[in-house]
Amino acid sequence: MRHLLLLIILLFNLNYVSAQNQDIEIKGKVIESTNNLAIEYATISILNSESQEPITGTISSEDGSFSIRTDASNFYIEVSFIGFKTRSFKDFKIINNAVDLKTIILNEDNETLDEVVIQAEKSKLEFKLDKRVFNVGADISSTGASAFEVLNNVPSVNVNIEGEVSLRGNQGVQILINGKPSVLAAADGNALGTITADMIEKIEVITNPSAKYDAEGTSGIINIVLEKSEKKGLNGSATLNFGIPNSNSFGLSMNKRTEKFNLFSQLGFGLRTFPDEREYINRDFSNNITIRSSGEGEFNEKFSNILLGTDYHLNDWNIITLSASFAYEVEDRNSLANFNQSDAGNSITDSWLRDERTEATNPKLRYELQYKKDFKRHKDQTLLFSALGSSFKKDESSNFKNTTLFGDMEDFLQKTRTDYALEDYTFKLDYTHPFLEKYTLEAGSQYVINSVTNDFAVSDFVNGEWIDNPNLTNIFDFNQNVLGVYTTVAYEGTQWGVKLGVRLENTDLETLLENTNEKNTNNYSNFFPSGHLSYKINENFSIQAGFSKRIRRPRLRELNPFSNIRNNFSISTGNPNLQPEFTDSYEITSIHKIGKASLNFSLYNRYTTSVIERITYFENNRSITRPENVGTNLTTGLEMNGKYNPTNWLSINGDFNINYFNRDGEFEGTSFDFKGNRWSTRLTSKIKLPADFDLELSGDYRSKYQNVQSDIEDNIFADFGLRKKVFKGKLILNLSIRDVFASRIDQSTTTQPEFFIYNSRQRGRFTSIGISYGFGKGEAMQFSGRRR
Structure with missing residues (x-):
């Protein structure tokens, strides 16, 4: 009888330890409050309740859903996304080793949105392996301008009074729109004049293009990338x-x-x-x-x-x-x-x-x-x-x-x-x-x-x-x-x-x-x-x-x-x-x-x-x-x-x-x-x-x-x-x-x-x-x- 009692206690402790070490799944779906649309790339953080130090984390998928596991026993959950108010979850139920937060609604944070945007503003010029990127958003003197005036603000690029574009003083330049030839970039007429500054996201200057690009343009390539947002x-x-x-x-x-x-x-x-x-x-x-x-x-x-x-x-x-x-x-x-x-x-x-x-x-x-x-x-x-x-x-x-x-x-x-x-x-x-x-x-x-x-x-x-x-x-x-x-x-x-x-x-x-x-x-x-x-x-x-x-x-x-x-x-x-x-x-x-x-x-x-x-x-x-x-x-x-x-x-x-x-x-x-x-x-x-x-x-x-x-x-x-x-x-x-x-x-x-x-x-x-x-x-x- 004594040995049987010891065996029951031992099995109970093993099951308890096993249950304690088993991962807990945390899942849910993140949407925004205005149109109830899913938020992709929202950050889900698991933090220690005492030290508030991060334990693990993940991001939401395209449909806003997420799933993450943790073996921690003392934690809370935060869901955040740039421009939205962060939500914290400290009182939740663990059922069958799972926490289902269901639908999480994030409200837009107008107070912090402006600060985040300013910090995220790109510099005017960025260097890549085989090109330089000029971000038009930093050019405040382009108000009301056409693409000609914007190009005149790009380092190494010059547009003369006739509208002829040159790169490092050479007019043999190939102009592309979104990486492709376009009638909007044709030399005949004032074609680029129909593109205004508010339509342009960035301008890429490629002075030595790789073989992937069209060989046209003895002084290089200027690629005008037009704006296209994909926000939900x-x-x-x-x-x-x-x-x-x-x-x-x-x-x-x-x-x-x-x-x-x-x-x-x-x-x-x-x-x-x-x-x-x-x-x-x-x-x-x-x-x-x-x-x-x-x-x-x-x-x-x-x-x-x-x-x-x-x-x-x-x-x-x-x-x-x-x-x-x-x-x-x-x-x-x-x-x-x-x-x-x-x-x-x-x-x-x-x-x-x-x-x-x-x-x-x-x-x-x-x-x-x-x-x-x-x-x-x-x-x-x-x-x-x-x-x-x-x-x-x-x-x-x-x-x-x-x-x-x-x-x-x-x-x-x-x-x-x-x-x-x-x-x-x-x-x-x-x-x-x-x-x-x-x-x-x-x-x-x-x-x-x-x-x-x-x-x-x-x-x-x-x-x-x-x-x-x-x-x-x-x-x-x-x-x-x-x-x-x-x-x-x-x-x-x-x-x-x-x-x-x-x-x-x-x-x-x-x-x-x-x-x-x-x-x-x-x-x-x-x-x-x-x-x-x-x-x-x-x-x-x-x-x-x-x-x-x-x-x-x-x-x-x-x-x-x-x-x-x-x-x-x-x-x-x-x-x-x-x-x-x-x-x-x-x-x-x-x-x-x-x-x-x-x-x-x-x-x-x-x-x-x-x-x-x-x-x-x-x-x-x-x-x-x-x-x-x-x-x-x-x-x-x-x-x-x-x-x-x-x-x-x-x-x-x-x-x-x-x-x-x-x-x-x-x-x-x-x-x-x-x-x-x-x-x-x-x-x-x-x-x-x-x-x-x-x-x-x-x-x-x-x-x-x-x-x-x-x-x-x-x-x-x-x-x-x-x-x-x-x-x-x-x-x-x-x-x-x-x-x-x-x-x-x-x-x-x-x-x-x-x-x-x-x-x-x-x-x-x-x-x-x-x-x-x-x-x-x-x-x-x-x-x-x-x-x-």
């Missing part, structure tokens, strides 16, 4: 901008996220005015005739755009995206210029006015299907297919009137007509396969179809009727297909990283002048290798190096032999025989973190063959400029970027770039050998003022430099921005002034044995005020830029 529920932001001269726009961005769908949309419309002051001198040394002109004009643009799209989550591993956008522009240009013709004694022999009235409409359409597949095997293993189509049309008419003020020249009328149609199609397939923990293999292909027709006519009013000028009238067809395949392999260790790749592209180009039946064909294939290397010496110092081979294919306007007669004495035209230029690009970059400062130094070298340059020559007292392939160019440069935060209310960003170039070339018996240099610098300071005001000041200087025929004068200008947050960050007020002192003037001088040309152009000061409001879980667009 209905979220959105609205912006309203007013400016002098006109920079008036309204933008609305909304998205609705459910368990399976993410619906996103953007809407914008507005009016912009670009004033223009020009001065022109054309001196013909052979005939001792000088033409001088000065005038003013303005370019008005009414624009509207809409973007609609959806992400459909088939399951955890497959997503289909459908999107379409439509933009419509109405343009009108008015200008009046006074012309004077002088003889060898500088006496005016003729004087007249040239009046221009131009109207145009530009519809743009873009549509895309994308399929992305993730794999259970590895989180970074993906398969991505996309099909992208776009079209752009321009219907433009210009009327010119010459009115004689003095001399023997007769009044005359002239008009031009342009019917332009572009169709682009891009098909891409990309596969990423990680293996052996530290290695990644990429492979893919791309096929791009470009088809353009440009119907251009010039008519003169003779004897009471309009007569087409056969020398300036024609239909130009441009058809180009590019097939590319690539593969890359990368190793990324704790200290070392290396990525090697090769790309093969075949280009098939055909142009046709229909009226004269002049056809040009060009078919060529090229290999484009790339390599990137990184070495992390310590947490505060790392080195990156890169190499890539690039191509710049001639664009439509460079190939089309009929272009611009706005000034009858200064005509620009294209060259259908133009060949592509090729660049070998090398770069090494060091990244330093020193206390509150970060510094980056880049040494780069570019060797370009068949360089495309615009050559000017004289014919019948007129300067005619057309692009030609002129020799080679060797450029060696140093770029420095820095950021310093001496206090929590002041940050300073600096950018300095200098390069030396050696030109070697000959064209039609004329040597274009010369050496030169150019440099630029930008300094921006951001100051946090009391009462939630932010101030930003920036100054730019771009030095004088030389090209094959001309001297380009230096440029200095400043921008100003001021921001005020109200209603705990839900409403943002912005003020910006671009070119504060109206000092930005583009000037060039061309001096040749037979002629002299001087050009000057100025836009002037732009002032704008913006209001942004965020609703749902959206925040107001910072600086009329991206949501943080």
Whole structure:
């Protein structure tokens, strides 16, 4: 009996110990109070009841559910998520070794949301392995701006007064939208003008792209990433901008996220005015005739755009995206210029006015299907297919009137007509396969179809009727297909990283002048290798190096032999025989973190063959400029970027770039050998003022430099921005002034044995005020830029 009693007590104690050591399961589902939608990535913490130290934790899944186990016996539970009030559970029942918290409702915490957002705000510039990322949200001087003005704030990027984008002083740059070619980034027309700052999330600058990217762009790639929120529920932001001269726009961005769908949309419309002051001198040394002109004009643009799209989550591993956008522009240009013709004694022999009235409409359409597949095997293993189509049309008419003020020249009328149609199609397939923990293999292909027709006519009013000028009238067809395949392999260790790749592209180009039946064909294939290397010496110092081979294919306007007669004495035209230029690009970059400062130094070298340059020559007292392939160019440069935060209310960003170039070339018996240099610098300071005001000041200087025929004068200008947050960050007020002192003037001088040309152009000061409001879980667009 005694032994039986001892055995019963022993079995009871064993069962008790076993029960005490058995894990307890804690489960539930987290939702938000506004729309009762699930909260993904909510934090569930298990803490010791006495010490309040964390024991274990987990996060909620896509549907808000969670499950976690613990062998602790004295604990409590906390459920939290950024921007919501934390809930604690200390009195709960353990039934069958389980705690079921059922549905946990979190309420939004407006008091802490604003503080968290400020701390989470990204810095203006981030460095990745093979690119730099510029976060538009930190740019308060971009209020009411288009993508052109935003790009002008990106280190290493410059947009001149003509809207031409250059990277490190080189205009051979490929612009992508969300990583793909787009009609919105086309060089023809003011395409980027339909993208406003409030639509842009970030801009990626890739000076040495890997073989994964299209080889187009001898100086690199600029990728504009548009905003698309995936917060649960209905979220959105609205912006309203007013400016002098006109920079008036309204933008609305909304998205609705459910368990399976993410619906996103953007809407914008507005009016912009670009004033223009020009001065022109054309001196013909052979005939001792000088033409001088000065005038003013303005370019008005009414624009509207809409973007609609959806992400459909088939399951955890497959997503289909459908999107379409439509933009419509109405343009009108008015200008009046006074012309004077002088003889060898500088006496005016003729004087007249040239009046221009131009109207145009530009519809743009873009549509895309994308399929992305993730794999259970590895989180970074993906398969991505996309099909992208776009079209752009321009219907433009210009009327010119010459009115004689003095001399023997007769009044005359002239008009031009342009019917332009572009169709682009891009098909891409990309596969990423990680293996052996530290290695990644990429492979893919791309096929791009470009088809353009440009119907251009010039008519003169003779004897009471309009007569087409056969020398300036024609239909130009441009058809180009590019097939590319690539593969890359990368190793990324704790200290070392290396990525090697090769790309093969075949280009098939055909142009046709229909009226004269002049056809040009060009078919060529090229290999484009790339390599990137990184070495992390310590947490505060790392080195990156890169190499890539690039191509710049001639664009439509460079190939089309009929272009611009706005000034009858200064005509620009294209060259259908133009060949592509090729660049070998090398770069090494060091990244330093020193206390509150970060510094980056880049040494780069570019060797370009068949360089495309615009050559000017004289014919019948007129300067005619057309692009030609002129020799080679060797450029060696140093770029420095820095950021310093001496206090929590002041940050300073600096950018300095200098390069030396050696030109070697000959064209039609004329040597274009010369050496030169150019440099630029930008300094921006951001100051946090009391009462939630932010101030930003920036100054730019771009030095004088030389090209094959001309001297380009230096440029200095400043921008100003001021921001005020109200209603705990839900409403943002912005003020910006671009070119504060109206000092930005583009000037060039061309001096040749037979002629002299001087050009000057100025836009002037732009002032704008913006209001942004965020609703749902959206925040107001910072600086009329991206949501943080």
